[in-house]
Ligand code: NA
């Protein structure tokens with residue numbers, strides 16, 4: 004048993020430092036790894052754009068030009084829609100269930116081969132929980148209101164909404180604010196109250212919709228170049244795995260503390276909270292599963308992961324309906340009633 | 346050799362390589378690669394690290410905001426060629442008539458108008474240069490005053506919303522674009538005022554540098570003059586409507602508004618009977634070459650900054666920053682001086698990505714309003730476009746100026762304006778209300794008093810038992 | 815130098831032709847961008863494909879136009895020193911620059927961007943945005959553009975060496991450095 008080697012890695016994040024929680028999840032991994040290896044295994048995290056642009060981090064890890072990356076896998080659905088399962092899919096799992104699938108339910112195993120095709124390993128490292136549906140200039144009352152709605156929304160959810168007449172518009176990042184302000188687009192979505200507050204969209208779009216059904220939970224991923232992972236001593240692999248798990252707990256806790264406070268601030272600033280009407284949600288739900296079937300028919304990778312994911316979801320939904328959601332619903336209901344009758 | 350000496354060596358190498366006089370883009374990439382190979386030899390990073398270059402280059406091409414550059418260049422080129430821009434400037438110049446510096450005032454005002462339309466310095470400086478430089482030369486303006494006022498009035502676009510710099514800064518500081526735009530309004534006006542006062546000063550102390558139009562140029566008087574001015578103004582007013590108006594109507598995004606402006610300039614030329622296909626084709630070719638030239642500077646710069654990151658340049662800067670004195674005012678002054686000097690070597694993207702994340706937490710801890718801080722940096726970084734001899738705005742101006750214009754004129758001409766921009770930095774430091782006055786004060790509702798009631802799905806009253814099958 | 819100068823003429827002709835494509839990309843991107851805005855406003859229809867094609871064309875302007883811009887000697891320089899040199903000294907600066915600055919960097923970029931394109935091609939990489947475009951065409955622009963630049967770099971080098979050796983090349987060579995031609 005020789006001395007442990009000194010290892011230095013660069014980790015390219017997909018996020019700017021201003022998103023302190025989501026970017027911080029990557030930094031947290033680096034800090035924990037250093038602490039667990041007595042400072043011998045050092046990972047330096049670079050914000051989006053410092054080494055490569057935020058959306059290029061998968062290419063960088065795949066090509067081995069950085070050793071690691073911290074990102075959200077659904078950014079890469081253009082390469083293959085299967086990536087989405089590692090991040091978030093519409094009407095998917097909540098944070099607990101997604102975590103269960105990835106950590107212990109066989110999700111990571113079923114995705115492993117897929118990621119090896121890109122020469123990398125993906126570890127869950129951070130979670131945002133359920134996100135918000137975004138900022139709207141006009142109210143959505145019926146499915147018909149979706150028709151012609153110009154919505155800045157990327158990825159898989161854009162495809163779902165397109166089926167219902169929405170016009171997904173991926174306009175330039177810097178154009179979003181003025182375009183939303185002047186009505187060039189009707190809506191834009193981002194993350195949840197804490198991160199959205201910083202963008203100030205509340206100033207230009209009054210209605211804040213929930214839930215972001217396309218992100219019932221977003222798992223953040225720590226990508227590692229496969230050859231670099233294989234080279235690691237077992238102790239370092241263990242440290243990295245632990246650090247990533249730790250980061251998931253850490254970010255979820257931070258978001259759960261920050262989001263309610265931010266939501267109150269937004270409400271105080273005049274934001275009007277709106278829920279997507281049930282009719283709209285139902286139409287979206289149906290369109291989503293149509294799209295899954297269509298995609299699975301065309302893409303073998305997708306089908307393999309989807310089948311596994313769906314079976315897992317079925318068992319989770321059933322279990323959560325027994326104790327978890329009965330408990331949650333009852334407690335929220337009683338609490339709300341008490342608040343209404345002081 | 347240790348890692349810490351690499352960043353300063355890279356800055357030194359940059360100056361040396363650029364001074365040789367080979368095209369800037371290739372010199373930037375060469376200095377980057379030179380130090381890249383040195384770093385590989387010394388084991389600071391592996392050859393694989395340089396493999397990030399294609400991703401960075403692709404990132405530049407995929408940056409939709411840069412589309413504004415060809416659009417506004419085309420608009421400027423068409424306006425210049427069909428003489429409409431000249432009409433505007435000449436008309437305004439005629440209006441000021443015998444006032445010395447009349448054309449310079451016109452340039453400053455036109456620059457501000459263009460600044461309210463475009464968000465990128467390259468687009469604005471190029472359009473300004475193409476429109477105004479020939480006219481100022483024709484009427485005997487001092488070359489240094491002419492190039493200086495054009496470069497300065499072109500860079501002012503970065504303080505006047507919309508602005509790419511403010512967007513990037515807001516992103517880095519975690520502040521909304523809207524706040525940044527609101528905060529920049531005051532300093533924009535102050536800057537215009539400073540520029541105008543400077544020209545007033547020049548026209549008093551060195552009137553021969555900003556001559557009034559010669560008598561033979563002042564052909565019209567009375568109603569004919571007003572008619573001429575009006576006719577010169579109409580196309581610009583129409584264009585401003587096309588660009589700004591379509592944004593306000595919600596018809597176009599700011600980027601698309603640039604394209605509306607370019608299409609509009611063609612339509613205007615047609616209405617004036619000055620349009621020819623040859624004119625459009627010439628303008629297009631010009632636009633293509635200027636766009637390729639400008640974006641290739643960014644490509645060269647990205648090679649340099651990748652290697653700079655690889656040799657821990659940001660850590661080196663962090664150490665320098667650690668030596669800044671404490672206290673809010675001391676921190677502000679020294680951080681601005683620091684950025685000013687850094688801006689000689691790095692362009693604003695690098696400063697925004699490397700320096701801002703290091704400064705922002707300190708500023709926040711000292712209780713400095715981050716919007717104020719961001720606007721201050723924005724005003725300061727204008728100078729990075731104007732620093733002789735490496736300011737990008739000067740490169741752009743050099744790229745389009747006739748060869749009679751000596752580069753030394755461009756460099757010397759920039760200096761007073763850099764000084765004016767520094768005066769503005771000082772004003773904004775000591776008068777924070779110039780920024781914060783314009784910020785949204787909020788509704789005044791205390792968040793802790795807010796009640797959020799979320800409707801719940803009905804709970805079934807009778808509890809049917811679960812069924813096992 | 816005969817065959818070399820012939821090569822140089824061929825490269826110049828090629829890049830002049832490619833430069834025309836870049837010119838068209840300017841007009842097209844402008845028309846499409848304005849069209850996007852009008853159609854979206856008028857009939858509430860738009861698509862990410864039409865948004866993405868704008869920056870594909872932007873990529874074409876830059877990558878296909880850079881070599882012709884080099885032919886016209888319009889990549890901007892810091893001419894603090896260069897501007898005061900005589901013609902022969904300037905030719906020497908260029909010869910040095912092409913050999914040590916320009917060609918190594920552009921060859922490296924051409925070589926590195928090729929696999930970047932190939933990966934996108936073999937995987938049929940698409941856009942992450944609903945209704946977006948296939949990515950390989952815009953990624954192909956990178957190696958193509960850098961190869962064209964390398965060719966133009968060789969052409970310019972040949973012409974300058976010829977001038978230094980007192981041979982006046984039959985190919986057009988722009989040694990004067992000034993603003994884009996009107
Ligand atoms: Na979201």
Ligand code: NA
Nearest residue numbers: 460502505507
């Ligand atoms: Na502006």
